[in-house]
Each structure stands twice: as C-alpha cells, then as structure tokens.
Amino acid sequence: MTVQKLSTTRSILRFEGADRIAYWRRFAMLLALSVIIATMGMLRNSGAVVIAAMLVAPLMTPILGIAAAIVMGWLKRAFMLTLTVGVAAIACVLMALVLVNVADVPRGIVLPAQITARTDPGTEDLIVALAAGVAGAYVQINRAELSLLPGAAIGVSLVPPLSACGILLYFGEPADAYEAGLLFATNLGAIILSACLVYVVYAARFVVFGKGRRKLGFTTGMVITLAFLTLVFLQLGRSTYNRYLETSTEAQVAGAIRAWANPYSVEIARVDVNAKRKRVEVWLIVDLPIEAQYKISSIVNLLPEQLRETSLVDVLQQELGDGYLAVIRYQTRIGAQVILGTQNVQQAPDIESLTEDN
Structure with missing residues (x-):
C-alpha cells in the first residue's frame, strides 16, 4: 500500500516532515484552546461549550495515526505517536489544573454535572468509543465524507475527560480524577482498535496476509492494543457492576425512607x-x-x-x-x-x- 492510498499516513509523516515545526505549533495551539474551552465549559456546566472543545481538539489525528502505523507495521512510529498522545494528555491535565488555580475557583462548591459526568465510565463508553473510532477512520479513508468528521469528534470524548481530571485534582478528588482518566484511556484504546480494523478492511489487507517485518509489527501492535483494552475493560466492568449495585441499593434506601415516613x-x-x-x-x-x-x-x-x-x-x-x-x-x-x-x-x-x- 502506498502512502497516497491512506490519508492518515500523510498525517503521520507531517509529524516528521520538513514542516513538522509548523505542524507541531498548530497542534499545540489547538490543544491548548481545546483545554481552555473544555475547562471553562465544565466549570460553567455548559454542554454546548464542552462540545465546542471536542470539535477543536486535535488529538484524533495522532490517535488515528497510531492505528495506521500499527497496520503498516511501523512500530517505531506507532510508539512515537503513542508517546506524543501520552505527553499531550499529561499536558492537558496540568493545564486544566493551572487554569482552575488561576481562576481561583472556590473548592467548597458542588461540582457541576459536566464534571461528574466524566467520573463514572462504563462498558457503554467503550462501545461508543469503538463506534466513534470506526467513524473517524472511515472519514479519513473516504475524504468525500468529511462532513461526518464533526459528528465523530463529538461522539468520542478526548480532551474533556483530561480537563475534568485536572479540575478534580484541584478539588481534592483523586479517585474521581482517576475515573476521568480511565474514560480517556477507554476512548484511546477503543479508537485505536476499531480504526485498525477499518484500515485493514479498506486498505491494508496485504499486511495481515503477507509476510515479513510489517506483518510482525502489525501483530505486535494489535497484541499490545488488545492487552491494553483488556485491562481497561476489566476496570470498566467493575465500575458498571458497582453502578448497578448502587442503583439497586438507592432504590431500596428510598423505599425504606418512604416506609419510615x-x-x-x-x-x-x-x-x-x-x-x-x-x-x-x-x-x-x-x-x-x-x-x-x-x-x-x-x-x-x-x-x-x-x-x-x-x-x-x-x-x-x-x-x-x-x-x-x-x-x-x-x-x-x-x-x-x-x-x-x-x-x-x-x-x-x-x-x-x-x-x-x-
């Protein structure tokens, strides 16, 4: 498969090409703007503002790049893009933490629903992320369907969970901050897996059925991705089960209170x-x-x-x-x-x- 047949591979090479400095500058600017919008939107409890942050966030490009690099058997590039996403994620958390400190948000207030909504991930979030990854990869391959890209960006939440993580750390809620980070990890792993499958079906079947280093690189990348998603799924399964127990217990407690009153x-x-x-x-x-x-x-x-x-x-x-x-x-x-x-x-x-x- 040539580079021209898969537009995402061109995005990968932009991180390495002659104009990489300009590309990195645009990436950093959009990422910072996305964190600012998401953080302020969640503090104001505005869903519309948070959606705007999802549209601005540039993280989908390197994540799809990881999937494309795995499919092409480029393990080194896949590792470098994963490192890029990891550093960007940490930067998002720290930036959100700095923003709420600068804004001097009172710690005694009740957390807005837009923040707490990111602290209870479940298996349904994994399903949504898998579907969003398919949509994002499909749009990357079929450039005629670019009008669908905003929908794919809204369907999966990348920057808002990271902003919520920073806000929750500011409020002294490390357990909830971990849950918000788990939501980001869920979206990350699911997008990579589903995008890999789309790329293989549409453009890179020869890698899977071929031989040599590329096939070995593809197999290694998929094994690592599946192992990562397995760990995430175990965490999500436990959270979903706890949520079921909590819901049933809340109903029992409410019934007992009514009977008491x-x-x-x-x-x-x-x-x-x-x-x-x-x-x-x-x-x-x-x-x-x-x-x-x-x-x-x-x-x-x-x-x-x-x-x-x-x-x-x-x-x-x-x-x-x-x-x-x-x-x-x-x-x-x-x-x-x-x-x-x-x-x-x-x-x-x-x-x-x-x-x-x-």
Whole structure:
C-alpha cells in the first residue's frame, strides 16, 4: 500500500516532515484552546461549550495515526505517536489544573454535572468509543465524507475527560480524577482498535496476509492494543457492576425512607450511594404540621412524633449495615392547602398523591 492510498499516513509523516515545526505549533495551539474551552465549559456546566472543545481538539489525528502505523507495521512510529498522545494528555491535565488555580475557583462548591459526568465510565463508553473510532477512520479513508468528521469528534470524548481530571485534582478528588482518566484511556484504546480494523478492511489487507517485518509489527501492535483494552475493560466492568449495585441499593434506601415516613409527606430529593467508598448521601424535604409555624423550637422537636420514634439513622443502618458514612440533609417546609377566598387552611396532601392525581 502506498502512502497516497491512506490519508492518515500523510498525517503521520507531517509529524516528521520538513514542516513538522509548523505542524507541531498548530497542534499545540489547538490543544491548548481545546483545554481552555473544555475547562471553562465544565466549570460553567455548559454542554454546548464542552462540545465546542471536542470539535477543536486535535488529538484524533495522532490517535488515528497510531492505528495506521500499527497496520503498516511501523512500530517505531506507532510508539512515537503513542508517546506524543501520552505527553499531550499529561499536558492537558496540568493545564486544566493551572487554569482552575488561576481562576481561583472556590473548592467548597458542588461540582457541576459536566464534571461528574466524566467520573463514572462504563462498558457503554467503550462501545461508543469503538463506534466513534470506526467513524473517524472511515472519514479519513473516504475524504468525500468529511462532513461526518464533526459528528465523530463529538461522539468520542478526548480532551474533556483530561480537563475534568485536572479540575478534580484541584478539588481534592483523586479517585474521581482517576475515573476521568480511565474514560480517556477507554476512548484511546477503543479508537485505536476499531480504526485498525477499518484500515485493514479498506486498505491494508496485504499486511495481515503477507509476510515479513510489517506483518510482525502489525501483530505486535494489535497484541499490545488488545492487552491494553483488556485491562481497561476489566476496570470498566467493575465500575458498571458497582453502578448497578448502587442503583439497586438507592432504590431500596428510598423505599425504606418512604416506609419510615408513612403516612407523613417526605420528598426524597436525592439518594446517592457510593459502594466503593461505603458512603450514602440523603436529601429530604419534610412537610411539617401546619401549626409548626407558630412554634419556636428545634427541627427535631418540630418533626411528627412518629418520625422521632425511630430515627432515620437506624433505618439506614438496617438497609446498609455498619461502616457506611451517612450524610443526611433535612430541609423542612410548612405544608398547607388553602381554599382561596376562605379562611380554610388545612395540612397539605402528600407529594406522591398529588403526582398520582395529575
């Protein structure tokens, strides 16, 4: 196969050619812009801004280059491009860390959803990355389909997980930062594998079925890629299983809380179980009796007597067992219903009964 038959090979040679300095300069500039956009977008919790960072990010080119180099049997080039991607990834994390330090983001705030969304990778992320790798490699081969390239860039997340990693390190969350890094590793390995398969099917079958150093280089590269993806998959499988356990446990805890509160109205705003850390976080909104507005007392004394007989801590301990750190936030409110134009004020009905009626 000649270089002209596979456009990605030309991208590989740009890192080495006579104009490599200009190419490296463009690569570094786009990478820095992508990190800035992704970091600021996640801090502002703006999905549109994060998508813009995905479109600007130049990492797809060297990653597809790794796949092309493996297919061509160029192990040295594949290693150098892998090193390039690794250094670029570390630079992205450090740049995001510096950005949030310069912005002096308060560490006590609740992390935006755009950041936490990158801390829970699962096997579905691996499937998405495999599909995005196929799309990216297909577009590289079929230049007439360039209009599909933005979709492939959006489909897989490369720079945002790295920016999230830097932000999480700033917030003192190394475990979540590791999960964000795992998401990047998942995307990296999956894109390389799926792109290799596309290149072999479309343009490089002679390497697989041929003999000599190129075939040996191809085989070695594929074995390393599959070994890397196997390690990633084991991590993702464990995360997916933990997520399943956490979801089922959250449903059990929510049911136990409703049973504990019955017949009084308690709205469960949030139940968040972290099985790995053995931590559960519960946010409740309790409707107080209407006469509570005329009393001055502690929140505990304002609760209905039935809710004081058995503490919520005891209910959580029965469901989860010993060893969990439970964070419980009560938000009280006065629940009343009024017939407008009259003085008829009564206790408000239960939230769930209102939802069912509607």
